[in-house]
Amino acid sequence: MSGFDLFVEIQKRNAAYAAAINSGDLAAWVEMFTDDALYLAQPRENADRGLPLATIRCEGKGMLRDRVLAIQKTMVFTPRYTRHIISAPNVSYARIESEMVNTAPQVLSSSSNFVVFQTLHMQPTQILATGEYRDVWQRNGDGLLLKERRAVFDTELVPNSLIYPL
Amino acid sequence: MSGFDLFVEIQKRNAAYAAAINSGDLAAWVEMFTDDALYLAQPRENADRGLPLATIRCEGKGMLRDRVLAIQKTMVFTPRYTRHIISAPNVSYARIESEMVNTAPQVLSSSSNFVVFQTLHMQPTQILATGEYRDVWQRNGDGLLLKERRAVFDTELVPNSLIYPL
């Protein structure tokens, strides 16, 4: 894929990512990650200082599935709709590794801004969180999988109400 | 058009759609639809249950024009600015019908997330609604027209202040 194709492909993946969470199809959300993926939801203050503390941390697909199971089976929370708007990715600093090594997987970095809105029953829609996805994508045949997604959010006040992944 | 071209073409159409409404050029908004188009603005709760009740329902271009006329001539409301942000489309489940039949029009489905902000005179900007466009596009020469747009919004509390189309 060329640079333009990759840019568009990341947009498509992010649209599918948003649709999976917003429609409640969390199994599809899990399938967007590599087996060894890292998913974090972390306040920006921690991320920028290099502190490890995160509101959600999943290492590997097993932990992603556990999170989904918890949301669907064990967590108690008020029903809500979420709505993601994800910007076009910033790939101007994308590094494409292993370009010379045909046998190695190709990996690239990008970042995108997001806003997630939340709507509770008979309530007005509110901002749940804004922030930045800091991503590492891995080629998988013709597509891309998330090897790493750090959902770095701007406010420290979100965690209590964080049920679904950002 | 290839898959990539269609993805970009839908983004362009959505940008033009937003610009038509936000600039007040509602005649241009009407021209984005097919003659037999369906336009709905509907709360998600109704849409997901298959209930027909919608806040705005226009069947065919005539009813779209009537709606525009009502906004411009007969409805009484506080002046306001609207501002749409529309995400990249989710076309991963796009079905392209009639691919084998050269004479038939080509139709495809997509969905996009939206947020519409509203600003009244000397008021801070507020969220009017978030939601999802559930669309059916029809090829029209080199371009695309909306055969169906269901603007499914997340909160039940929006209708009273819904003047312009979402």
Add this chain to the structure above:
Amino acid sequence: MSGFDLFVEIQKRNAAYAAAINSGDLAAWVEMFTDDALYLAQPRENADRGLPLATIRCEGKGMLRDRVLAIQKTMVFTPRYTRHIISAPNVSYARIESEMVNTAPQVLSSSSNFVVFQTLHMQPTQILATGEYRDVWQRNGDGLLLKERRAVFDTELVPNSLIYPL
């Protein structure tokens, strides 16, 4: 570049623009403009009436650098995070000048919707402003520079808290 390429290129430039401001790399922000660029942040009411009054006005790269210096050295304000979401551009009315004249620079117009969120320490994220970028881009080798960006915002109530450029 073809029409599709330009559309994607503008999206990329806007993603880089947002990243520069949101990450605090204001030097990179300045480098997105031509030497003689005009940057305005202006309420929509003024813009639509053709009134010149603007909340921020920078004519030329020197004034952009002065603004950055003011933010970094002399302005006193509460620390805050900003977060831009910029829509796909509306280039349906793009005019490409001087197509016949190989020696002249190529210039094109577009507009994009934006929302800028703001987060103060231990505060919930809020809408700072929504609005429209009215842009003139200039070709620069393989890339695009901003010859003019009018950040036209919808509410009159934003100016007091406008520190970073929209």
